[in-house]
């Protein structure tokens with residue numbers, strides 16, 4: 465029997481990959497999605513993040529969960545792994561960026577992005593089941609109070625989130641796709657969204673795009689890491705041979721599959737890593753710009769542990785509100801479910817300073833001048849219940865570069881503008897105010913306090929758009945320069961700083977790219 469040649473192979477099953485899979489299948493193409501993570505369902509997710517085996521993804525040491533932390537010199541990156549990609553661990557928040565996003569960065573001037581993308585943002589919201597958060601938890605009360613104290617009470621609003629808020633705990637027939645989707649259960653506000661929803665209330669990609677895609681015949685090959693994309697002829701116009709290996713085994717089995725087209729959708733860490741490697745091997749004509757234009761939302765993550773007896777910040781959804789400090793700066797309160805205090809092990813007092821000695825001195829000073837509150841913060845009964853994590857974002861456009869390191873992975877380098885900082889003065893000022901509101905103590909990750917390495921859950925760019933290969937890796941319709949039948953549809957295509965959580969934008973931009981692909985019969 466002749467070997468099957470797919471019309472499309474999609475590498476990765478996050479936001480970009482899932483949208484691509486469904487839309488290509490709807491147009492009549494045969495599609496295979498290859499995903500390195502596991503196919504996980506409600507029963508596979510951990511109850512708390514102390515269950516490291518089920519939470520973290522580091523298969524070489526037996527951790528086969530859904531959440532990965534990758535450390536670089538200039539940034540620590542949080543990401544999701546599994547069928548559904550980052551949607552499994554994300555905090556469901558779906559904001560539309562401000563106008564500045566559409567008119568800045570590498571994609572500036574390539575299209576009238578804000579107007580062109582408007583209908584695709586609407587489609588993305590509908591498909592992901594975006595709805596306004598209807599509850600008010602202690603986090604929301606604190607954020608309302610913060611807005612008032614800042615003199616901007618209207619800056620507070622509930623978030624639009626991808627959660628089914630039916631009757632709590634009640635399972636109903638699919639409410640989103642006229643019964644074509646899976647059953648859904650009403651959210652019970654357990655706060656566990658970032659560990660994977662154990663109650664089928666969160667609208668992860670396996671409950672919308674991927675679910676519908678599989679119904680249309682899309683095949684998903686899980687637990688396989690793509691290692692090579694080799695063009696059959698020089699420019700790939702005759703297709704590609706994709707090599708993969710088992711991602712869980714110590715002595716992995718290898719496999720190959722043939723395809724006419726390929727879509728890179730492995731997220732920034734997956735796609736940029738692969739493209740950098742392939743530029744030195746199978747795809748030498750890729751733009752020199754691969755790995756450039758890496759952006760974060762210039763985030764700061766600060767935990768404020770409250771000493772109030774009735775503090776219960778673990779009740780509610782992961783992110784239920786947003787405070788728009790001004791046009792380019794936002795604050796969101798983030799939570800984990802009760803009992804999920806594993807982050808406590810990595811916490812240190814919040815300080816700032818230009819070098820490690822200054823910061824170490826300030827940290828030491830804080831520990832000895834405020835011993836009781838420090839002791840209480842480190843030994844509090846239930847860290848996640850008592851702590852309000854603050855996610856601060858701003859749309860300052862600084863970029864990093866990713867390059868190959870000597871071990872075959874990636875390293876970060878400083879690029880344009882100041883790099884992301886672990887000591888954002890505005891974020892720290894807001895955290896000090898929240899300390900007063902909830903009677904708490906602000907702490908940051910020790911990697912930030914001591915090493916000065918900021919943490920991001922929103923890594924973007926690395927395969928940015930441009931008008932040609934001298935300016936970008938892909939064109940404005942997501943096609944890779946210098947190769948045929950090859951696209952990038954994931955966070956690495958994001959070519960400016962959205963200043964807010966990016967998944968809705970990744971979904972909308974991929975919807976636009978896929979809308980331009982002709983139906984199979986007319987090819």
Ligand SMILES: Cc1cc2nc3c(=O)[nH]c(=O)nc-3n(C[C@H](O)[C@H](O)[C@H](O)COP(=O)(O)OP(=O)(O)OC[C@H]3O[C@@H](n4cnc5c(N)ncnc54)[C@H](O)[C@@H]3O)c2cc1C
Pocket residue numbers: 475476477478479480481498499500501542543544545546547548549550551553554555556557558658688689690691729730731732733734735738783921922923953954955956965966967968970
């Ligand atoms: C804790 C946390 C909370 C977040 N909260 C929010 C939020 O509230 N709102 C928001 O908008 N965003 C949020 N994000 C960010 C969001 O998850 C990402 O921006 C988004 O998932 C990126 O989508 P993507 O399409 O680029 O790829 P991803 O969703 O990252 O998916 C890529 C997939 O490809 C797979 N893959 C990678 N390389 C390979 C390979 N070589 N072979 C096979 N498979 C591969 C990966 O395993 C992964 O499953 C959060 C992220 C984290 C970590």
Ligand code: SF4
Pocket residue numbers: 627650651652653654655656657658660661662663664665666780781782
């Ligand atoms: S709060 Fe709990 S039930 Fe609701 S979406 Fe998040 S994990 Fe699911």
